[in-house]
Amino acid sequence: MSSSFHFSDPKRGRALADAIRILSPPDPFKIVHVCGTHEMAITRNGLRRFLPKTVDLLEGPGCPVCVTPARDIDTAIAIAKAGAILCTYGDMIRVPGSELSLDEARSEGCDVRTVLSSADASVIARESHHEVVFFAVGFETTAPMTAAILLDNPPRNLSVLVSHKLIPPALVALLDLPDNRIGAYLAPGHVSTIIGTKPYEEWLTGRRIPVVVGGFEPLDILYAIALILRQHRDDAPRVENGYPRAVDPEGNPAAQKLLDEVFEIADVGWRGIGTIPSSGLRLREGFAQLDALDRFDVELPAEQDVIPGCRCPDILTARAIPSDCALFATRCTPLSPVGPCMVGAEGACSIWFRYGGERPL
Amino acid sequence: MSPSKKETQITQLHGAGGELMGELLEWLILPRLDFAQDKNLGAIGLSALDDGATIALPEEAEGKLVLTTDSHVVQPIFFPGGDIGRLAAAGTINDLSVMGARPIALTLAAIIEEGFPFADLERIIDSFASAIEEVDVPVVCGDTKVMPAGDVDGILLNTTGLGIAKRAISDAGLRPGDRVLLTGTIGDHGMALLAAREEFNLSTTLESDVAPIWPMLAPLFESDEGESIHAMKDPTRGGLAAALNEMARKSTTCIEIVESAIPMRDPVRGLSELLGISPLEVANEGKAIVVVAPEAADETLRLLREHPLGADAAIVGIVTDEYPGRVILDTEVGGRRFLDMPLGDPVPRIC
Numbered sequence: 001m002s003s004s005f006h007f008s009d010p011k012r013g014r015a016l017a018d019a020i021r022i023l024s025p026p027d028p029f030k031i032v033h034v035c036g037t038h039e040m041a042i043t044r045n046g047l048r049r050f051l052p053k054t055v056d057l058l059e060g061p062g063c064p065v066c067v068t069p070a071r072d073i074d075t076a077i078a079i080a081k082a083g084a085i086l087c088t089y090g091d092m093i094r095v096p097g098s099e100l101s102l103d104e105a106r107s108e109g110c111d112v113r114t115v116l117s118s119a120d121a122s123v124i125a126r127e128s129h130h131e132v133v134f135f136a137v138g139f140e141t142t143a144p145m146t147a148a149i150l151l152d153n154p155p156r157n158l159s160v161l162v163s164h165k166l167i168p169p170a171l172v173a174l175l176d177l178p179d180n181r182i183g184a185y186l187a188p189g190h191v192s193t194i195i196g197t198k199p200y201e202e203w204l205t206g207r208r209i210p211v212v213v214g215g216f217e218p219l220d221i222l223y224a225i226a227l228i229l230r231q232h233r234d235d236a237p238r239v240e241n242g243y244p245r246a247v248d249p250e251g252n253p254a255a256q257k258l259l260d261e262v263f264e265i266a267d268v269g270w271r272g273i274g275t276i277p278s279s280g281l282r283l284r285e286g287f288a289q290l291d292a293l294d295r296f297d298v299e300l301p302a303e304q305d306v307i308p309g310c311r312c313p314d315i316l317t318a319r320a321i322p323s324d325c326a327l328f329a330t331r332c333t334p335l336s337p338v339g340p341c342m343v344g345a346e347g348a349c350s351i352w353f354r355y356g357g358e359r360p361l
Numbered sequence: 362m363s364p365s366k367k368e369t370q371i372t373q374l375h376g377a378g379g380e381l382m383g384e385l386l387e388w389l390i391l392p393r394l395d396f397a398q399d400k401n402l403g404a405i406g407l408s409a410l411d412d413g414a415t416i417a418l419p420e421e422a423e424g425k426l427v428l429t430t431d432s433h434v435v436q437p438i439f440f441p442g443g444d445i446g447r448l449a450a451a452g453t454i455n456d457l458s459v460m461g462a463r464p465i466a467l468t469l470a471a472i473i474e475e476g477f478p479f480a481d482l483e484r485i486i487d488s489f490a491s492a493i494e495e496v497d498v499p500v501v502c503g504d505t506k507v508m509p510a511g512d513v514d515g516i517l518l519n520t521t522g523l524g525i526a527k528r529a530i531s532d533a534g535l536r537p538g539d540r541v542l543l544t545g546t547i548g549d550h551g552m553a554l555l556a557a558r559e560e561f562n563l564s565t566t567l568e569s570d571v572a573p574i575w576p577m578l579a580p581l582f583e584s585d586e587g588e589s590i591h592a593m594k595d596p597t598r599g600g601l602a603a604a605l606n607e608m609a610r611k612s613t614t615c616i617e618i619v620e621s622a623i624p625m626r627d628p629v630r631g632l633s634e635l636l637g638i639s640p641l642e643v644a645n646e647g648k649a650i651v652v653v654a655p656e657a658a659d660e661t662l663r664l665l666r667e668h669p670l671g672a673d674a675a676i677v678g679i680v681t682d683e684y685p686g687r688v689i690l691d692t693e694v695g696g697r698r699f700l701d702m703p704l705g706d707p708v709p710r711i712c
Contacts, residue, residue, distance in 0.1 A: 008694040010694060014695060044692070044698070045698075046690065046696025046698035047694070047696045049695075049696045050696065099363060216691070263647040335704060345637075353701075355698060355699075356699025356700055357699075358691075
C-alpha cells in the first residue's frame with residue numbers, strides 16, 4: 001500500500017545515514033536552513049536523529065509571515081480600517097502586529113479576506129466597487145505572482161502593499177551577526193527554482209561557506225546534508241545544487257523577468273532582525289499608482305516589533321531553537337501565540353509544537 | 362398514511378408533539394426501525410411509544426452494563442461512503458464495542474431543522490437502520506424535535522447505546538511489552554469528508570470507513586480466555602494521534618509506533634500531502650486500536666483479519682516505558698520523533 005515514489009525509502013535513508021556518520025565533523029558545526037517547508041520535513045520525519053552529535057540544524061528566517069515586520073502588519077490594519085478590502089495569504093492574518101492582528105481587526109469590523117493566490121485579489125477587486133488592497137508577503141516564490149497581477153491590466157480599485165523579501169541578502173546578514181557561527185546553509189529549493197544558484201554565489205563571494213540547495217523530501221534533505229558535510233570535510237566550500245530535478249542553475253527566467261519589470265531592490269525591515277540592506281522589493285516608479293501606501297493616509301500605533309521575553313528574534317536568526325525559549329509550549333502555544341514563530345504554519349515554534357520537535361530522540 | 366404532495370419537508374408542527382408528529386413517526390420513522398425488536402421480548406420497546414423503554418436483560422447476562430452516548434453533527438450530511446445516519450449508529454456501537462460490550466439497546470434522538478426534506482430524512486433513517494441491522498440491536502426509544510429554520514444546520518442526531526461486557530476493556534490498561542494493533546487503514550473518514558467539502562473542489566475515490574465494528578471485534582472477546590486484551594480505543598476525533606496519546610497518558614506508558622506499518626490507502630496519503638493535514642490526526646469511524654499481551658498479538662491479528670472489516674489489520678507498535686505518557690513515531694525514512702496530541706481535529710464537524 002506504499003506510494004510508488006520512495007522519497008522516504010528506509011534503505012536509502014540508512015545509506016545516507018551511513019554517509020552522514022562517516023562525514024561527521026570533529027568540532028561543533030551549525031547548519032542553517034531558511035525554509036518552513038524544510039523545517040516541517042525535518043521535524044515531521046524526525047531527521048535530526050540522523051545528525052552527528054557535533055551537528056546542529058536550525059531554521060533561520062525561513063517563515064515569510066514570521067519575518068514580516070509588525071510595522072507592515074500595522075499598515076495593513078490601518079488600510080483595512082480606512083475602508084479597503086484587505087486580502088492576504090492565510091497565515092498572515094493571525095500574526096500579531098504592534099497591537100492587533102488582521103484577524104482581530106476583522107472581528108472589529110474590518111473586511112479582511114484570505115486568498116490562496118494573488119489572482120484571487122484581482123478577482124475580488126473586479127467584483128467590488130470598494131478599494132481592494134493585496135498585502136503581498138513572501139519570498140522570491142510569491143513575488144512573481146504579485147508582479148503577474150500588476151502586469152495583467154489590474155482593476156483600478158486594486159493596489160498592493162508590498163512586503164516581499166529576498167533570501168540571499170538575509171543569508172549574508174546572518175553571517176555578520178555577532179556570536180553566530182554558521183557553518184553552512186541548506187538553501188531553500190522553492191526559492192532556488194526561481195532565482196537559480198547564481199545569486200548565492202554572487203552574494204556569498206569570499207565568505208567560504210558551503211551552500212547546498214536542498215529539496216523537501218526526507219531523502220532530499222539527508223542528501224543535501226551529506227553534501228554539506230563533504231564540502232566541510234574537504235574544506236572546499238561552494239554553492240552546490242542538491243536538488244537538480246527541480247532547480248536549474250539559471251532559475252526561472254520568466255519569473256525573474258516579471259520581478260524585474262515590476263520591482264526594484266530596497267532596504268527593508270525583517271521582524272526581530274531589523275533592516276537588511278537590499279533584502280526586499282518595492283514597486284518601480286512606473287507602478288507607483290498601484291502602491292497602496294499612496295492611496296491611503298494611515299495612522300499607525302506605537303511600534304512593538306517583538307514582545308519582551310519572546311525569543312523569536314534569536315530563533316529567526318538561528319541563534320536559538322524553540323525549546324530554548326521559556327515561553328515555548330508554556331505561555332506560547334498555537335492557540336495562544338506570543339510571537340510570530342508560533343503563528344505562521346512555517347514558523348519553527350509552531351512546527352516544533354505540532355510535530356513533537358522539542359528534542360531529537 | 363403518506364404525506365400530501367405539498368408536504369415534502371419537515372415543519373415546526375412535526376416536532377410539536379401533536380397529530381403531525383405522530384404521523385411522521387408512524388409512516389416515516391417507526392417502520393424503518395421495526396426490526397430486532399424480538400431481541401427485547403417482553404419489554405416495553407419502540408413501538409409502545411411509551412414515556413420510556415424497558416430492557417430485558419439477556420438470561421446469560423454476566424459482567425457489567427456499559428452505557429455510552431454520542432451526538433453527531435457532520436457536514437456534509439451525506440458524504441462518500443456514508444451519511445449522518447450510518448455515522449450515528451456506528452459511532453455509538455463502536456464506543457460500546459471497544460469497551461468490550463455487546464450492544465443490546467440503542468436510542469435515537471433527532472433535532473431537525475424546519476424545511477428539512479422528508480426524502481433526506483428517510484434516507485438517513487434507512488441508513489441508520491441498515492447499520493444497526495448489521496449488529497442486530499434494537500432501537501428501544503427515541504425523540505424528535507424540530508427547530509426553526511436557521512437555528513440548526515439540517516439535522517443533528519444523538520444516539521445512546523447500552524451494552525453488556527463480560528469483562529469491560531478500558532483504554533488505560535496498557536503495559537510495557539504489549540503490542541499495538543490497528544484493525545485497518547487510517548485516515549479514510551476524515552480525508553473523505555475533507556475531499557467532499559465544496560471549498561476544495563476535489564474529485565477523489567476516497568470513501569469514509571464508517572461501519573459498526575462489533576462483528577469484527579466480537580470473536581476477540583469470545584476467545585479472550587487469558588484476558589490478553591489489555592486496552593482498546595476507537596480513533597475518532599483527533600485521529601490516531603489523539604487516541605494513542607490519551608492511552609499513553611492514562612496508562613503512564615510510552616507507545617512507540619512504526620510509521621511504515623500503519624495501514625493507509627494511497628489516496629489518503631496523497632490528499633494529506635496535498636492539504637498538509639496529517640492523516641494521523643483525522644477521524645476514523647470504523648477502526649479500533651487493540652493493545653494485547655505480546656504472546657497474543659499474532660492470534661489477535663489472525664482473528665481480526667478473518668473479518669472483512671479487519672482485512673488490513675496490522676501490528677503497528679509496542680508499549681514501552683521509555684517516555685511515560687508520550688507517543689513516539691519511528692518515521693518511514695528512519696527518523697524518530699514524538700507524535701503529540703493534536704490541538705484539535707483539523708477538519709471541523711466531521712463526526
